[in-house]
Amino acid sequence: MNFTSTQVRDSSKRRMVxxxxxxxxxxxxxxxxxxxxxxxxxxxxxxxxxxVFKAPLVEVMPLEYRDITFRIASQGSVVPRTETxxxxxxxxxxTQVADHFLVGGFFRKGEVLLSIDDISYKVAxxxxxxxxxxxxxxxxxxxxxxxxxxxxxLLTGKSLKDAPAMALRLPNLKKAKAELAAARANVAEAExxxxxxxxxxxxxxxxxxxKVDIGQxxxxxxxxxxxxxxxxxxxxxxxxxxxxxFLNLPRINQGAGQGLxxxxxxxxxxxxxRWPGVVTRYEGVVDSASRVHYVVAxxxxxxxxLNADSRDEIRVGTFxxxxxxxxxxxxxxxxxxxxxxxxxxxxxxxxxxxxxxQKINILRSDLDYVYTRDKLDTGLRLVLTxxxxxxxxxxxxxxxxxxxxxxxxxxxxxxxxxxxxxF
Numbered sequence: 001m002n003f004t005s006t007q008v009r010d011s012s013k014r015r016m017v018x019x020x021x022x023x024x025x026x027x028x029x030x031x032x033x034x035x036x037x038x039x040x041x042x043x044x045x046x047x048x049x050x051x052v053f054k055a056p057l058v059e060v061m062p063l064e065y066r067d068i069t070f071r072i073a074s075q076g077s078v079v080p081r082t083e084t085x086x087x088x089x090x091x092x093x094x095t096q097v098a099d100h101f102l103v104g105g106f107f108r109k110g111e112v113l114l115s116i117d118d119i120s121y122k123v124a125x126x127x128x129x130x131x132x133x134x135x136x137x138x139x140x141x142x143x144x145x146x147x148x149x150x151x152x153x154l155l156t157g158k159s160l161k162d163a164p165a166m167a168l169r170l171p172n173l174k175k176a177k178a179e180l181a182a183a184r185a186n187v188a189e190a191e192x193x194x195x196x197x198x199x200x201x202x203x204x205x206x207x208x209x210x211k212v213d214i215g216q217x218x219x220x221x222x223x224x225x226x227x228x229x230x231x232x233x234x235x236x237x238x239x240x241x242x243x244x245x246f247l248n249l250p251r252i253n254q255g256a257g258q259g260l261x262x263x264x265x266x267x268x269x270x271x272x273x274r275w276p277g278v279v280t281r282y283e284g285v286v287d288s289a290s291r292v293h294y295v296v297a298x299x300x301x302x303x304x305x306l307n308a309d310s311r312d313e314i315r316v317g318t319f320x321x322x323x324x325x326x327x328x329x330x331x332x333x334x335x336x337x338x339x340x341x342x343x344x345x346x347x348x349x350x351x352x353x354x355x356x357x358q359k360i361n362i363l364r365s366d367l368d369y370v371y372t373r374d375k376l377d378t379g380l381r382l383v384l385t386x387x388x389x390x391x392x393x394x395x396x397x398x399x400x401x402x403x404x405x406x407x408x409x410x411x412x413x414x415x416x417x418x419x420x421x422x423f
Contacts, residue, residue: 055395058385060349063333063378070246070326070364074237078318080228088218089196092116097214106305107201118197125190132183142176145169203229233302235264237322238292246326249282261325262297273312275299279324297322333376334369339384347383347390355394
């Protein structure tokens, strides 16, 4: 029992804490709060400033109507205007070929590409000429006999009109004339065959394919080579349906084209090569699959071998881009693509620098501009700056006008500062 009482007294002593340890922290906190409150109340309040809305600064350009000649873009491959497969019209052994009878070799019109053994054709020509001389002699002899027959018939005292054909040997004369004509035809045929033993270029040509060589025997109809003309080349250019109205295309019954200028070009190793050309004809048919039209551009002397000037050559098969001169359209406004918002909306600034939002009808577009013939107020200015939150009628600051205003304010402030300094 005594042991329990002692434990209770010891526990009571441990739980008793001096009062000053509790009140001192509380007093410190209260004093800090009081000081902070007094400092807040007694501190000077900041002056209120009026909130000023600053209009966005934009760049503008005037709206100008002018005449524009559009250029239509297209592309195609360079092809020869004529390509020919040369075949032999005679048989024989090839005895000679030209030194440049090679793929890529150039031949002038009439130049010999290769020769076929002509000895048998020379013999045939000589024989034909002999038969011709025989036929000529036979005709002279028969004409003499006819004259003699006429004289004999006249001795009878009768008119030549009454003489039968056989008495005057007229059938024999007609036969002699026919044999002479046949002999002349045989000579002409033999001469042609002899000439055809020399295979010549039918035009200024380049050899595309070589099928035979010296020592080879060819027969009539054997393919010898393939050539193509180099006086001019052609490029077949597709034109979209929407671009046709911007071209002055010739009618199919007009023959030659209207001379539309076209520039052909391609890029290689960072360099652009250009050649002038002319649209010579319009094919007049719409492709059923792609729904495009085709015009044909002509490019003179593509290999630069006929005139030999300083321009670059353009080879057959080259893929080129084309820029075709179109029609001149009047009263058109060119709008930079950067000033177009959405599909067809532009921003305009009036004299009061208020924003006006307007939709336009686009006549045509390219990489840099869109074009319209809408009647826009030329007193308005086109806004070039992109606005994040554009609202109809919002105030704008114009870039050039803002700089002028700042300059005027600065010049107005400078005399006042100078007068204060002198005082």
